[in-house]
Every structure is written in structure tokens, then in C-alpha cells.
Amino acid sequence: VTPTTTPTSLRFTPQRRAIYDVLCESEDHPTAGDILERVQRRVPGIGAATVYRTLAWLVQSGQAAELRLGEADATRYDRSVHRHDHLVCVQCGQVEDVHVPLDHKLLDELAGPTSFQPSGYDVQIHGRCARCAAANAHNVGGIA
Ligand SMILES: [Zn+2]
Ligand SMILES: [Zn+2]
Numbered sequence: 261v262t263p264t265t266t267p268t269s270l271r272f273t274p275q276r277r278a279i280y281d282v283l284c285e286s287e288d289h290p291t292a293g294d295i296l297e298r299v300q301r302r303v304p305g306i307g308a309a310t311v312y313r314t315l316a317w318l319v320q321s322g323q324a325a326e327l328r329l330g331e332a333d334a335t336r337y338d339r340s341v342h343r344h345d346h347l348v349c350v351q352c353g354q355v356e357d358v359h360v361p362l363d364h365k366l367l368d369e370l371a372g373p374t375s376f377q378p379s380g381y382d383v384q385i386h387g388r389c390a391r392c393a394a395a396n397a398h399n400v401g402g403i404a
Contacts, residue, residue, distance in 0.1 A: 274303075275303060275306055275310055275314070276314045276317070278299055278302055278303045278306070279295065279299050279306075279310075279311055279314045279315070279318075280314075280318060280323065280324075281302075282295055282298045282299050282302065283295060283315075283318070283324055283337055283339050284339045286298070286337075286339065287339075287357075288354065288355065289327055289336040289337065289338055289346075289355040290336065290337060291334040291335065291336055291337070292311060292312055292315055292334070292335065292337065293334065295311060295315065295337060296308055296311045296312075299311055315337055318337075319337075322341055323341065324337055324338060324339060324341065325337070325338040325340065325341045326338070327346070327355070329346075329348060329355070329384065336355065340357060343380070344357050344358065344359050345357075345358050345359065345360045345382065345383035345384070345385065346358065346383070346384050346385070347385050347387065347389070348384050348385065348386050348387075349387065349388055349389035349392055350386050350387065350388065351388050351389070351392040351396075352389060352391070352392050354389045354391075354392075356389065358385070360383050360385070362381060362383070367381070
């Protein structure tokens with residue numbers, strides 16, 4: 261008996277699993293290009309189209325999130341789909357997860373004058389990461 265092929269649209273194939281594993285191990289919110297490079301080290305010969313399709317599938321099925329930092333930046337991928345915010349280093353581009361509890365009164369204050377009804381929020385805090393801040397201090401002779 262020839263084994264019947266089961267629909268793969270909702271299943272993890274070995275390739276999809278490898279892509280998901282790479283994303284889960286990445287704390288740095290990689291771009292699709294970063295993920296492709298990392299997956300290729302593990303699964304030689306895996307195609308870019310497969311990686312891009314799988315990332316779209318992971319986002320659609322709620323297993324990963326997209327992160328857009330700005331129009332000029334490539335879409336990043338986030339292994340965490342739970343609500344959280346981001347610290348974005350303007351110097352090296354590092355993106356770190358952070359949880360910023362926003363006072364609900366702030367949202368109410370916003371809703372008042374604008375008649376806008378907020379349902380959620382996304383915060384990106386721009387600045388310098390610890391490493392860049394330390395490097396800057398070092399460059400100006402701040403560290404003996
Ligand atoms: Zn930095
Ligand atoms: Zn994140």
C-alpha cells in the first residue's frame with residue numbers, strides 16, 4: 261500500500277521545523293535574510309522561497325510575529341507573539357524585548373480629545389544599548 265500523503269498546510273515539515281527552531285533560538289529579531297542564512301547552515305540547500313513562505317505561514321498561524329521598525333528597515337521576525345515592547349539601539353540596530361506596563365489612564369487621556377478608541381499599543385524605545393553606550397563612553401575617554 262502506498263502511504264497517502266497528508267495535507268502539509270497545517271503541519272510542521274522537517275524544513276518548517278528547522279526554520280521555526282532557528283527563529284526560536286534567535287533573540288535578535290532577525291530579518292528573513294538572517295533566518296535564511298542561519299537555516300542554510302543547518303539545512304544546506306534549503307531555498308529562500310521556502311524560508312519566506314514558512315515565515316509568512318508562521319505569522320499567519322500565530323506562531324511568530326512580524327516587527328516593523330521603520331519604512332527603510334526590512335521586516336524582522338519575533339519568536340514571541342505575546343504583547344511586549346522593544347528597545348531599539350540607534351547605533352547598532354540591536355532590538356531587545358522589554359515589557360513596559362503603560363498606565364491605562366494614559367490611553368483614556370488619549371481617547372478623550374481624539375475620540376479614538378485604543379485597543380492596544382506597541383512601544384519602540386529608541387536609544388543606545390548597553391554595549392554601544394559603553395563604547396561611546398570609552399571613545400570620549402570616559403573610562404580610564
Ligand atoms: Zn547598540
Ligand atoms: Zn520582540
